[in-house]
Amino acid sequence: MITARLNTLNSASLYSASLNSASLSNAIDWQRFGPLLWTAAGQTIRMAGIALVVGGFFGLLMGLVLYLTRPGNLLQNRAIFTILNVLINTVRPIPFIIFVVALGPITRLVVGRIIGIEAATFAMSIVAAFASARLVEQNLVTIDPGVVEAARAMGATPWRIVRTVLVPEALAPLILGYTFLAVGVVDMTAIVGMIGAGGLGDLAIVHGYRQFNWAITYVVVAVIIALVQLVQMLGNFLARKALHR
Amino acid sequence: MVHESLASGGALPQGGLPKDGLPQDGLPQDGMPPTPILNEPSPILENLQAEPIISFRHVSKIFPGSRKRGEVRALDDVTFDINAGEIFGVIGYSGAGKSTLVRLINGLERPTSGQVIVDGIEVSRLSEGQLRSIRADIGMVFQQFNLLNSRTVAGNVSYPLEVAGKSRVERATRVTELLEYVGIADKAGAYPKQLSGGQRQRVGIARALATSPHILLADEATSALDPETTQDVLRLLKKVNSELGITIVVITHAMSVVRTACDRVAVMENGKVVELGNTYSIFADPHAPMTRKFVGTALQDKPAGDSLARLRNRHPGRLITVTVADGVASSSSSEIFRVLGRHAVDAAVVYGGITEVGDRPYGSLTLELTAPDAADIEAAVAEIAMIAGVEDLGARSSSARVGVRPANNLAHLRVPRGIA
Structure with missing residues (x-):
């Protein structure tokens, strides 16, 4: 009783009390929110999935070229290595949201518009490609050069070495690296809500955070966490299989 | 040179x-x-x-x-x-x-x-x-084996055959044959990480032999x-x-x-x-x-440094190291002992080792020579030097000790060095 009376005397507490009651009274209206959540989850999975596959593929290519052209390696080529290396180092440190905006003209050229899910997926794919290029290169560098030498000594071509030695030998760390990238891409989907891309992050901000509806915010965050956990578990499982232990 | x-x-x-x-x-x-x-x-x-x-x-x-x-x-x-x-x-x-x-x-x-x-x-x-x-x-075998960890033993041996464009059936037959040849047929399905060093090198050799x-x-x-x-x-x-x-x-x-x-x-x-x-x-x-x-x-068959010092301490007589070999630069040990016997020189083997090199004996023996007459020892050493490699390590100190049979004069060994 006493605490209640003290609360009414304290303006700050009053605010928090009203906030509490607001969120309680705003208890989630599942009729309206349920379909929104499903749609948003679908958008996030689609955006993240496409960015991961497309970006991951081009990242693998760039990473392989970076590794192979490195001085002393199979297809050493200082010019290609330096250009690619500088390009990756230029793109990666640019803050994501600034990159998305700066990419606008190119996005318009490729996708046709600079806002929306497609535009966001395009920007995310590019960032994912550059991020995974470095990731792939770092994992390939850890492969014992002796194994590559052995394959050369058996007469394998560079392309065969890529397919049968480099990728299979680095598969487990590559899977874990791509899992890390997947989580990063899910994080990016939350930010591209800024350019009207929808998704779970957008839902949490628009329907939860900005309307002081903490219940919705928490539910959406919980869904994102569950999604990330699932991806991580899958990645760990596949990596363990690839290690043959 | x-x-x-x-x-x-x-x-x-x-x-x-x-x-x-x-x-x-x-x-x-x-x-x-x-x-x-x-x-x-x-x-x-x-x-x-x-x-x-x-x-x-x-x-x-x-x-x-x-x-x-x-x-x-x-x-x-x-x-x-x-x-x-x-x-x-x-x-x-x-x-x-x-x-x-x-x-x-x-x-x-x-x-x-x-x-x-x-x-x-x-x-x-x-x-x-x-x-x-x-x-x-040209097959190649490496110190660190350099096997593909992502492939089984059979997969590793099969690799050069894939490179050579052999069919699946040909590869399977050849892999079985090779694994039997190097003695690890039972490990075909194992991964390199599950094998011992010796087994891994056998895989390495099988792989190197795959393309004949x-x-x-x-x-x-x-x-x-x-x-x-x-x-x-x-x-x-x-x-x-x-x-x-x-x-x-x-x-x-x-x-x-x-x-x-x-x-x-x-x-x-x-x-x-x-x-x-x-x-x-x-x-x-x-x-x-x-x-x-x-x-x-x-070989480590010749005394040097510390081991030579210890040897001298224990054996006061004339020490020589003779190379024992099969007619190349030296004679067999029996000939050396025959010479010593002819000169009435007692020889005790105090150090050495004979081993096989290419199926033939090779090594060296360090002998302590004792005889009543020091001249006999000199003559014997000179004769041995003609038929075998001899490294003369000399006697411990004065020549007085040479020619004394330790067996007859054990008391002599207790005499302090300076006095004798």
């Missing part, structure tokens, strides 16, 4: 024969045209079964320096031949250039100058693409293995050599490997071949200081 040792008993090293204008030591002189006569071997060489399959002609390899370190001359004007069907050893400390040398044979490295001729083809002139087809004919090569390069193939496994693997290599007739080049820093496996050996130091000859003569009669060092570490 290259010493070419000749053994009286063994086959003549190919380099010792006059051949197409080459000087007696087998090294073409500067300015003389190299002689890749591999397609038409001389009848003399053929008779001796000393047909070169790999030839190095004035080969040098320089690794360019960087800002941090200067250039490295890994090989410096190396010229010698490896004969078809032999097990050839290349021994040297790390950095002597032996790994670079072996990588020139299958073109993993290219010489800065000079020629490398394998099976009549100058590999040092081929493009990377042309080299690939040659490499199927004529040459097998073993780059420190036993250096990561324990002594017992090393012997197993060397036995396997000898089997490969004798049953399949494959020429094997063994790179090693262990003289024991040379002793067990090699027919001939080249000793390398600072990118140069400092001595070359058949294994027995290298052991029995080493010339270059580096060779003596290697032979010494392998």
